[in-house]
Amino acid sequence: MESTQDIVKKISDAGLKITPQRVTVLQMLCKLKNHPTADELFAEVSQILPGLSPTTIYNTLDTFVEKGLIKRVKTDADVMRYDAITDHHHHLYCAVSDRMEDYFDPELDRILSDYFNKKQISGFSVSDIRLQLMGDFNENNKN
Amino acid sequence: MESTQDIVKKISDAGLKITPQRVTVLQMLCKLKNHPTADELFAEVSQILPGLSPTTIYNTLDTFVEKGLIKRVKTDADVMRYDAITDHHHHLYCAVSDRMEDYFDPELDRILSDYFNKKQISGFSVSDIRLQLMGDFNENNKN
DNA sequence: AAGTTAGTTTGTAATATTTACAATTTAGAA
DNA sequence: TTCTAAATTGTAAATATTACAAACTAACTT
Ligand SMILES: [Mn+2]
Ligand SMILES: [Mn+2]
Ligand SMILES: [Zn+2]
Ligand SMILES: [Zn+2]
Numbered sequence: 001m002e003s004t005q006d007i008v009k010k011i012s013d014a015g016l017k018i019t020p021q022r023v024t025v026l027q028m029l030c031k032l033k034n035h036p037t038a039d040e041l042f043a044e045v046s047q048i049l050p051g052l053s054p055t056t057i058y059n060t061l062d063t064f065v066e067k068g069l070i071k072r073v074k075t076d077a078d079v080m081r082y083d084a085i086t087d088h089h090h091h092l093y094c095a096v097s098d099r100m101e102d103y104f105d106p107e108l109d110r111i112l113s114d115y116f117n118k119k120q121i122s123g124f125s126v127s128d129i130r131l132q133l134m135g136d137f138n139e140n141n142k143n
Numbered sequence: 144m145e146s147t148q149d150i151v152k153k154i155s156d157a158g159l160k161i162t163p164q165r166v167t168v169l170q171m172l173c174k175l176k177n178h179p180t181a182d183e184l185f186a187e188v189s190q191i192l193p194g195l196s197p198t199t200i201y202n203t204l205d206t207f208v209e210k211g212l213i214k215r216v217k218t219d220a221d222v223m224r225y226d227a228i229t230d231h232h233h234h235l236y237c238a239v240s241d242r243m244e245d246y247f248d249p250e251l252d253r254i255l256s257d258y259f260n261k262k263q264i265s266g267f268s269v270s271d272i273r274l275q276l277m278g279d280f281n282e283n284n285k286n
Numbered sequence: 287a288a289g290t291t292a293g294t295t296t297g298t299a300a301t302a303t304t305t306a307c308a309a310t311t312t313a314g315a316a
Numbered sequence: 317t318t319c320t321a322a323a324t325t326g327t328a329a330a331t332a333t334t335a336c337a338a339a340c341t342a343a344c345t346t
Contacts, residue, residue, distance in 0.1 A: 017313050017322060038303080053325045058304065060323095074217040078333075079303075092267050101267075108258060115251060121276070124235050124244075128277035133259075135269040160293060160342050181332080196296045201333065203294095221304075222332075 002030040014067035024048050025060045029084040035100045037079045075100055090131040099137055145173040157210035167191050168203045172227040178243045180222045233274040242280055
């Protein structure tokens with residue numbers, strides 16, 4: 001889906017130098033849909049680039065977040081996770097399995113932005129509305 | 144607002160022993176509206192109970208979460224925060240100041256639960272809808 | 287009221303995650 | 317090809333949290 005060309009262009013457009021580490025990290029983050037942690041990314045990218053330093057993972061992710069190429073996401077658990085999808089979206093999250101999936105819903109977004117256009121919150125101006133839908137992935141109902 | 148009697152009853156009803164540490168932690172968490180971290184709680188509660196161990200803060204908070212007396216909340220920053228309000232509510236959050244405030248809105252909740260009653264998400268059953276309203280507290284507009 | 291004990295707290299050490307920093311390497315401009 | 321700012325690496329430090337065993341205590345029993 002996301003070609004190496006696109007990846008390279010994204011990094012380049014952000015004014016960053018193209019390095020194997022950066023390309024591979026971003027590529028891996030695009031491929032993994034599970035909102036991985038720095039540690040998970042380190043494990044995956046290490047297989048492609050042996051000798052990779054954990055520091056590079058943290059540096060790279062921070063830089064990408066700073067440049068808006070990726071986003072941080074958090075769950076109820078303790079570790080930071082990362083998301084290659086920067087377009088506005090929400091998350092389905094199961095606290096038991098700590099599994100998190102993307103949820104896109106333009107109709108819902110319309111309803112919410114209409115609502116908050118009418119209803120002003122005193123002392124606070126809303127710039128982004130993020131939903132976390134808590135629940136269960138029906139991993140049983142697999143007949 | 145929240146009397147010591149109430150605090151004690153809450154802890155007791157959860158099947159836990161009443162200790163000065165637990166009473167003071169829960170009392171402090173009720174008083175502080177800023178969704179404090181374990182560290183902030185340790186600092187505050189230490190003033191009342193000198194000799195308090197950080198471990199006790201972590202133990203106590205974990206126990207309270209387990210028993211449903213308090214909730215964990217997360218921001219985009221790295222540290223876990225805690226919330227004495229267990230009733231359903233949402234959060235206003237400013238990423239710049241890392242400030243987080245409670246937001247109650249039954250009308251919105253109605254709209255959302257109506258929406259998700261109609262619109263089923265395949266493979267996922269929603270049990271709780273949490274909004275994080277990103278934005279700015281208008282800390283300038285103080286004339 | 288004293289005795290008993292399971293539950294709680296404490297202190298220390300370990301783990302996990304993340305950051306700081308200086309030396310080395312490298313991408314990409316000149 | 318040369319040069320340099322930027323990036324990566326390795327190590328050590330900081331931060332946040334957890335594990336664990338000894339000491340203590342709330343509250344039940346007598
Ligand atoms: Mn941390
Ligand atoms: Mn941690
Ligand atoms: Zn996502
Ligand atoms: Zn809250």
